[in-house]
Amino acid sequence: MxxxxxxxxxxxxxxxxxxxxxxxxxxxxxxxxxxxxxxxxxxxxxxxxxxxxxxxxxxxxxxxxxxxxxxxxxxxxxxxxxxxxxxxxxxxxxxxLDKNKSCYLGGMLEMANNRLYPFWNNLEEALQTGQPQNEVKNGNKPIFETLYEDENKLKEFVAAMGGIQTPNFIAFARQFNFADYDTHCDIGGAGADLSIQIAKHHPSMHSISWDLPQVAPIATRNIEQHEVQDRIAVQSGSFFTDEFPKADVITMGNILHDWNLEQKKMLIQKAYNALPKGGAFVVIENVIDDERKENAFGLLMSLNMLIETRGGFDYTAADFISWTKEAGFAHVDIMHLAGPASALIAYK
Structure with a gap:
């Protein structure tokens, strides 16, 4: 060599x-x-x-x-x-990677193979045009509209997201101090995976898993499978048109990065409005380090948002602190979870 x-x-x-x-x-x-x-x-x-x-x-x-x-x-x-x-x-x-085990992470890898692998071949075009390179490129509907219209694709997507996030959700449920809180709402709750982990680790907490109506049957089945239906309610709504349910703790797992800056700020403001004083707004993401030099996975995930969405991007803790301060939050804590992921916790 x-x-x-x-x-x-x-x-x-x-x-x-x-x-x-x-x-x-x-x-x-x-x-x-x-x-x-x-x-x-x-x-x-x-x-x-x-x-x-x-x-x-x-x-x-x-x-x-x-x-x-x-x-x-x-x-x-x-x-x-x-x-x-x-x-x-x-x-x-x-x-x-055994599909029969509950900790199977291959769902995300299946999606990476079946969808993302060919789309990433067009990264140069995405960088030159700033436009998504997925189904939208050929005149089809945006990814989320497509997924929510096809029950099988939606199941695959929810399973993939739940599988890859499970270590982060478990870490958050174990590390976050829920002692001063009684209620929790997971915005974009998908298969209710985060709510399930919180229910398992904190029996006194009552949660709402909140997402579009098409996801409700999937979430309900998962909740019943884990036998925590007495502490988790499935509710439906759109975070673009509806106000968030009131709760002491509001979470978003890999939700905020899907949207552009204006939409991010709108979601943060809705979370602020739904929380009581002292309440906590938590985002779980592959948070990019403030110097933008270390969390390569977070930066690559942001490029994936370029491939997949019209305006989504990942962000640093400093970015999040600025946005939440603008919305009225008092301060932000940072909690490292699994691998490149962290929880950013804004307190009202």
């Missing part, structure tokens, strides 16, 4: 450039494995390449390269060599 010595102590190589430039290779291998339900199959037990080929209806050519690439990427283990070698899940892939 070409190297250039800058001084006696610093050597510059193109290794990271090449790894990043070809990262789509490894990404597509993982996404394809999820879409093929390989990890769900191997959750049943280790299997040979021949058995995998038969059960997933694959071709022999490329199969061992595919499986061994997943071994090299530490998503599979391989026992032995050659035709008798057996493949099995790693602890990580078994925990989070």
């Amino acid at each position: 070409v190297t250039e010595t800058i001084s006696n102590e610093v050597v510059v190589t193109p290794t990271r450039i090449m790894q990043t430039g070809f990262a789509f290779w490894s990404s597509k291998v993982l996404l394809s494995a999820v879409n093929l339900q390989l990890f769900t199959l191997l959750a049943q037990g280790s299997k040979t390449a021949e058995a995998i080929k038969s059960e997933l209806k694959l071709q022999e050519r490329g199969l061992t390269d595919f499986l061994d690439a997943l071994v090299a990427m530490n998503f599979l283990h391989r026992e032995g060599n050659g035709a008798s070698a057996k493949y099995c899940n790693t602890l990580e892939s078994d925990a989070f």
